[in-house]
Amino acid sequence: MTVSTVSMERATATQVKPKIGCQLIVFAQREEEDLRGVLAAVREAGFDGVETHILQEGNAAAVRTALDEFGLVQWSLAIGYHQCVDGINQVIDYAKGLGSKFIMVSGVGDHQTRSLRAYETAADLFNRLGARCRTAGVTFCYHNHSWEFQEYDGVTGLERLYELTDPDLVKACVDVFWVQHSGRDPVQFLQQYHDRIGYVHLKDLRYVGPEPRRKGILAGGLDLGPRRYATIMTEAEFRELGTGEVNFPGIWEVLRPLNSPWVVYEQDRATLPPAEAAAISRRYLQNTLGI
Template sequence: MAKPLVGIQPIIFGERKFEDPQGCLDEIVETGYQGVESVNYFDRFDPNEVKRWFTDRGLVVPATHNGYGDIADPAKLAKAMDFVQSFGGRYIICSGTKDRTLSGYDASAEVFNQAGAACGERGLTFLYHNHAWEFETVADGVRGMDRLIERTDPKLVGLNIDVYWVHIGGDDPAEFVRQHGHRSGYYHFKDGGKDAEGKPTFCELGRGTVNLKAALEACLEQNAHWITYEQDRTVNPTRESLQVSRDHLRSLGL
């Protein structure tokens, strides 16, 4: 099987990704990433202009990342699908649910099934992106993540597995991937740990507490298509963080 492609989620740039989008894309290219998981550029700039930014640099846009409200709104979902499809991309990603109650997870699962059906009609794949809070018990010993997996149709709803948040949530990322990777193909690789107060911390790949080597081995077993680096924030220059993380992925064979 071919190696997965290596992408980046531009959250690390903060507001600069909107203030200086082309400068950010230059850093991404210079540090060796092949694709960018798009945020809502299409709501802030002319979509044709955005497309030129990426194509002129040889960057792929495999996915667009959206909030729950955007997925629940058919018009906004259609706009996201139009954008990613214009690049030949494949994935529509959603973060978040209606709320964190059992009924909220059930309602969200229904919305995700509907969104997944709409994506499927256009040859796209809908993915849910996990954080750590879905691994908390919400009622009667049931965890939110388990409820979503149970109540969503695997033919319609896939998983954008974030190995860091699985780790922070208390599960083993490699084992979680082996169990559910048949519903994925697109993975977020993030690293970090917890501070003295138990709050999540973020760092460059290879500098935190996540066993990324084991997680990658599991992803490869599941025929991963994309490994996407994500770091919510950094205390270092962004270019340095991008390079350190890309070099670590190279050391793992990507």
């Protein structure tokens, strides 16, 4: 089924603009010390809500009070794999206390022993956690990086994870930076998995390494072992939206007919002051994509 077909099927109602969230990672953990200052900057930039990790030592009431003060909502809660294993009940309670719609996990365990088996083990866990989250009224989803696109006997880790998880229980938080970084086309990837999308991380990339890296880190033979992230960041930069190489107009053409209620801006690092970087990205979404 093509996206255009899906678009026609879903276009029975008037298309609405999504809300725009800001992943607070761009503030480089300043939110831990000055949550209200960060939220004020997010609100001033024009965002509707946030995605965060667990803040205020797990005091959801304190975080929600701060969000309410600035007219923001918590769209998603970001966690690591270890929190799925060791504390999912506390995570769910915290997410519900914030009013979060999503719990988003990245990673499938020990990066040093990555194999298809790691994805298969994670898939079994994620199905169980997805069912538990759904019962609690929260949606569980998985966030990709580029290393999930490494192939094992012709199958990528991400493909196996999607294959073995129930799409009603485990949604996809598609990070377009990392899709492009893997050598794939984010537009084509979103078309292929449109029915799996929970929401999307809009994140821009600019290559700064050798030209062959533009074909993707996997084609370039980059070691995906424990030191991979440091190596990756010598060859690609996180950029404000619209200042890198990701095809956001094409991405928006795929997302628009899906009527996704939210999209989230994310920028893992910024050379500009974080509030300025966030404001530039928000203006790009408004002025160029009309959202």
